[in-house]
Amino acid sequence: MTTYDLIAVGRACIDLNAVEYNRPMEETETFSKYVGGSPANIAIGASKLGLSCGFIGKIPDDQHGRFISNYMSEVGIDTSQMAIDKNGHKSGLAFTEILSPSECSILMYRDDVADLYLEPSEVDEEYIKQAKMLVVSGTGLAQSPSREAVLKSVALARKNNVKVVFELDYRPYTWKNAEEVSVYYSIVAEQSDVVIGTRDEFNMLENVTEGNNDKTVAYLFQHEPELIVIKHGVEGSYAYTKEGETFRGKAYKSNVLKTFGAGDSYAAAFLYALSKGKTIQEALQYGSASAAIVVSKHSSSEAMPTVEQIEALMEEQSN
Ligand SMILES: Nc1ncnc2c1ncn2[C@@H]1O[C@H](COP(=O)(O)OP(=O)(O)OP(=O)(O)O)[C@@H](O)[C@H]1O
């Protein structure tokens, strides 16, 4: 019996977003606290859209850890499989700088973070069995023991016919070198049913500087993937199926406040639409509309839209 539409595995952390935006971080004195971390954002977005969601991760045994777990529970995510770190590891912190609507950066504090200490023994087959899809984020593969925990979750999902969705989520600071990224990304991408990433992230997977979508899909369709989504920022995104179809998702117009959060909100709504039996073309529109809403707001997680807000934007910009 499936209990969860989606279980995400990986990091749940803290975002500290500049309150005084359109200025350098050096001059920013106030930050607002939100739950962050790409897979947590995706689970939060999907839960707000009405999917039943669970999360596998590790949080610190402190105020930040409790804030993360409480917020995720409040939005309806099952947090029973969020292990509590007992060895003093802390939550990752992401300070965001909003210099202008198109120039944003993230200053990360991720040394020895709790999420990368998730142990394989903390990944439970009985839990994964209850999901329709497992969403794996690339950053969880950056270091052991989280790397082995993520690989175990993928193996258990495959064994139990749970669809594996790999969100490449490449964040340079946790990796040692490009070769290592490519090795682990390839292992997981080849075993996933759906792979989602930006063009640059697929370049990291393939260990090339200038890849192209045709080559990427030709390579991955020799393996498990049935659906590959390649995002190109404001230029939109493409979805490719193993049967040879290509779909294009156009970005929606938005009153952009900042760029980050786009990818996570896109993934949440894209996966929501697929779970509800929408077509791939419609799923691209849900993802793009959701991203257009989140880039117009201050946070990534708290700003995740409802189905009504997404559909209203799709309707408003339908021509
Ligand atoms: N400025 C924007 N205005 C409207 N839509 C946008 C904008 N930027 C991105 N999007 C939408 O979000 C989708 C994903 O964006 P992008 O390719 O930048 O992903 P990403 O790099 O994973 O995002 P993130 O910045 O969160 O890491 C795009 O395909 C597009 O539909």
Ligand SMILES: O=C(O)C[C@@H](O)[C@H](O)C(=O)CO
């Ligand atoms: O993924 C992170 O660790 C940072 C995020 O929480 C942040 O909100 C973001 O960059 C989303 O894309």
